[in-house]
Amino acid sequence: MTKKDLSRRHFLGLALAGGATAGLGVKLSRTADSEDAGELAQTARARYALIIDTTKCTGCQACVEACNLRNDLPEGQSYIHGRVKGDEHLTWYLMVQCQHCANPPCATVCPTDATYVRDDGVVLVDEKLCVGCKYCIYACPYDARIFDAQRGVADKCWLCLDWVLAGGEPACVQACIPGARIFGQLDDPDSEVSKLIASGRAKPLRPEFGTEPAILAYIIEDPAEEPGGEG
Amino acid sequence: MHAQWGWLAAIYLFLGGLGSGALAYAALFELTGRRYEMDRCPEVCPVTLVGSTVSGPIVAAGVVLLIFELGAGLREPWRIPLMYTHASSAMTWGVWLLTIFIPLAFLYGGLELMHVYPSLNAWVVERLPWGVVDPRDGTYSPLRELSLRRIKRIVAAVGGVLALAVATYTGILISAVGPAIPFWSTPLVPFLPLPTLPVLFLISALSTGEALTVDLAATLLTRGQAPRGRREHFIHLGLITGEAVVLGQLLAHAFLEGGAAAQSARDILIGAHSIVFWVLIMVLGFVIPFIGHVYAAGRGRHQPITGLSSGASLVLSGLFLRYLVIASAIHAFL
Numbered sequence: 001m002t003k004k005d006l007s008r009r010h011f012l013g014l015a016l017a018g019g020a021t022a023g024l025g026v027k028l029s030r031t032a033d034s035e036d037a038g039e040l041a042q043t044a045r046a047r048y049a050l051i052i053d054t055t056k057c058t059g060c061q062a063c064v065e066a067c068n069l070r071n072d073l074p075e076g077q078s079y080i081h082g083r084v085k086g087d088e089h090l091t092w093y094l095m096v097q098c099q100h101c102a103n104p105p106c107a108t109v110c111p112t113d114a115t116y117v118r119d120d121g122v123v124l125v126d127e128k129l130c131v132g133c134k135y136c137i138y139a140c141p142y143d144a145r146i147f148d149a150q151r152g153v154a155d156k157c158w159l160c161l162d163w164v165l166a167g168g169e170p171a172c173v174q175a176c177i178p179g180a181r182i183f184g185q186l187d188d189p190d191s192e193v194s195k196l197i198a199s200g201r202a203k204p205l206r207p208e209f210g211t212e213p214a215i216l217a218y219i220i221e222d223p224a225e226e227p228g229g230e231g
Numbered sequence: 232m233h234a235q236w237g238w239l240a241a242i243y244l245f246l247g248g249l250g251s252g253a254l255a256y257a258a259l260f261e262l263t264g265r266r267y268e269m270d271r272c273p274e275v276c277p278v279t280l281v282g283s284t285v286s287g288p289i290v291a292a293g294v295v296l297l298i299f300e301l302g303a304g305l306r307e308p309w310r311i312p313l314m315y316t317h318a319s320s321a322m323t324w325g326v327w328l329l330t331i332f333i334p335l336a337f338l339y340g341g342l343e344l345m346h347v348y349p350s351l352n353a354w355v356v357e358r359l360p361w362g363v364v365d366p367r368d369g370t371y372s373p374l375r376e377l378s379l380r381r382i383k384r385i386v387a388a389v390g391g392v393l394a395l396a397v398a399t400y401t402g403i404l405i406s407a408v409g410p411a412i413p414f415w416s417t418p419l420v421p422f423l424p425l426p427t428l429p430v431l432f433l434i435s436a437l438s439t440g441e442a443l444t445v446d447l448a449a450t451l452l453t454r455g456q457a458p459r460g461r462r463e464h465f466i467h468l469g470l471i472t473g474e475a476v477v478l479g480q481l482l483a484h485a486f487l488e489g490g491a492a493a494q495s496a497r498d499i500l501i502g503a504h505s506i507v508f509w510v511l512i513m514v515l516g517f518v519i520p521f522i523g524h525v526y527a528a529g530r531g532r533h534q535p536i537t538g539l540s541s542g543a544s545l546v547l548s549g550l551f552l553r554y555l556v557i558a559s560a561i562h563a564f565l
Binding site for chain 2: 096109111113130131134135137141147148152208209210
């Protein structure tokens, strides 16, 4: 092997390493509270819970309107979408938004690691890293993500984190007319959300997806919704 | 869910399959020595020549389309290198794989061209500081230790393995979304957690690669005088039939699963996508090529008319298969 061969290989190796390091450098320079979604799945315990009581939800869509207004979403797009369930004797409404999962497939499939899980369990999209490949939109089993064509990025419920961190509640919770949405701190065992979850009345939606919803939970009392229902 | 991936994504997947399949065939002919059997393959073997030279450009064109499919990444292209960084994402595996495969494919094409056109070989080697003339027969080689033919074999072997990986990866990318799109993660056999799509896309890639290199290039460039090889055309019949069987398995299992997967299968067989399926995939992708390849297996080679019709319809059906898989996606029912 000639000296020239060695230096050629050296250069190629350095170029590849340099490129990979640059990419990693951009990733690592993200804010301190973002961590790799894989690690967090084992250690995080969500601090908040947002429980939707479907026995009270009237399908009025006030939550959807409040969310759309608050987030200035384009016409025809919402972070929250609803499904009509049940039958002519017992009709109820399932309002679905990002479940803020502990094991979110949207974070797993994101090629740039733009979607991440915070220490407090909230799943966010770092817009500066999103390339708009739309892979996450296919990967969410709850169909909770939208693609904002104007900005070219994926987007979803962010739990109105600014209000929550200031001690308030998300827009959808405040807007709910029949009081079907309950928000609270899981750290407080006396909070209504803690009691509802401990009692088993509030449960994660579709746990068989394996995504471990960490913040959203539902009170559903329709016998047709027992495990083994339609999927 | 609003449909997100459309024709651009379908074409990108198709080009990935076609390009990798074409190179896989070229590599197969190179490594089995078919390319050098003087009594069976004329000096210029269309399968390896066409397969190796078009593969790189075809897959590269697919990547260009992928970039145009991006949202913010297209407007701010400096975000695109970030796609190399997230090891858990199948899309990251893909960009790494393509980054290695595409230059290798171009290299293989260049080496094959150099082998077929000795004057090009001489021209290139004279300009390389590390090129040599083999004193035994006066041929030029890019490297002192290895003849051009040996270099080609190494590149073909690595390229061939990567080509199979690229072809399979297109299916892995789609099925990796998991439970969110039940039709895409339908298993091949009920007991194994092996999704159908990677297998289907691999067979389809090999089939479209065969169609491009053998049915079209070899038949047309030799004006119907390609070397006879009945066994080879029986293998092609096997690919065509195998693809139909796997596609049938996919639809059958989707029905059995119920829910969103069954709805996708219904749409394909009798619903909104049924014309694409029955005409553009079953007739173009199975009936016409089957007849053409039965003829070729019987006679030992294609005539221009059977090669053209089988090849063109197989290639087209490969495109529509990718489109159908994407268009028929339905989110899991909640």
